Amino acid sequence: MKKCIVALMAILVLPASASIRHYAAKVEDSQWQLLNQSRLQCTLSHTIPGYGDALFTSQASKELNLEFELAMQRLPKQYGVAAVYSIPPSWMPGAMQKEIADMSIRKQFNGDLPEQAAWTILSELEKGYWPTIYYQDWHNPYDKVAVGLNASNFVRQYYAFSQCVANLLPFSFEDIAYSVLTYEKNSDEFTRQSKKKLNMIGEYLKEDPELELVLLDAYTDSYGGSWHNEQLSVRRAEKVKNYFTGMGVPEGRIEVTGHGERRHIAPNTNELSRAKNRRVVIRMDRL
Incomplete structure (x- = not known):
């Protein structure tokens, strides 16, 4: 009788694990x-066979930043929440799993996590753990x-990724896209x-091949x-163009216009206000 009960329990448990x-x-x-790998962006990628890619990305900015993206081959069909855990592999007997974060599942979007959770996942990987994302399948x-x-x-x-992040420019495109x-x-x-701002723009231009047009007024x-x-x-x-x-x-991607003394932005009544009128406006567009 006991053997029958054990066998029945095994049958009932099997579908849950499978x-x-x-x-x-x-x-x-x-x-x-x-x-x-550039001074504008660094991305660390891991391919997950049959599923997609895990991507960690940091971009040039005034502040250190990081984002995790779970790029899926089959995008979600509904909204939900995924649980992210740090799981010890089989060769770490006695190690405990740790909860990292909840990840929102959005219809027709890849999954993503903010900076704190992304850094936690990287540090857990460095220790040999396997961060794992669990969710209810939207197809089955x-x-x-x-x-x-x-x-x-x-x-x-x-x-190597950490070194790349350390070499990112300390400003973003938005910081220089419109400069006076x-x-x-x-x-x-x-x-x-x-001069300092011009050097910043020059550093960015050397790194970004996607700038379509630079307008100088x-x-x-x-x-x-x-x-x-x-x-x-x-x-x-012309000096800025050169x-x-x-x-x-x-x-050919740089357009120059000299407006002379037209379109003042301040009165010309004193030296301080006149200095504001002596200017070059730099506008940049991306492809």
Whole structure:
């Protein structure tokens, strides 16, 4: 009788365990790759066979940042919540699993996690744990899905990723997409602060091949004749253009306009306000 009960319990338990579909790379096949290695963006990628890719991305910015994206081959068909755990592999007997975060499942979108959870996943991988994401399958109501990140072959690429992140530019495209540079009086020499901003823009232009157009609009104050001021504004803009072409930006992607003493943004009644009118406005567009 006892044997019958045990056998019955085994039958009842089996479907529950079999209903979890596991996706993870085998230890011998686990690969981590550093993608988009530049001073604008660093991405660490891990392929999950039959499922998709796990992506950790950090971008150039004033502040350190990181985002985790679970790129799925089959996007969600409904909304839900996934549980993210750090799971010890079989060769860590006695180690306990740890809850990391909940991940929102959004219809027709990849999964993602914010900075804190993303760094936690990386640190757990560094220790040899397998962060795993559990959720109810949206295609089969009888199945749950477990998506594991294999820590094998992780550390070397993670250290390379960390070095890449350390070398990111300390500003983003949004910080320089619209910039106003000011000049010394009756000169095409920038003020000290504008030279610093111009160097920032130059550093960015060297790294970003997707910039479609750089527009340079130069202006002067009202001191001096109108023809002189117009020529001065053109000369100022051309100097910036030459600086950018020297950085490798194709000349045809830079448009220059000298406006002279037109379109003042401040009165010309004193030196402080006139300095605001001596300016070049730089606008940049991406492809």
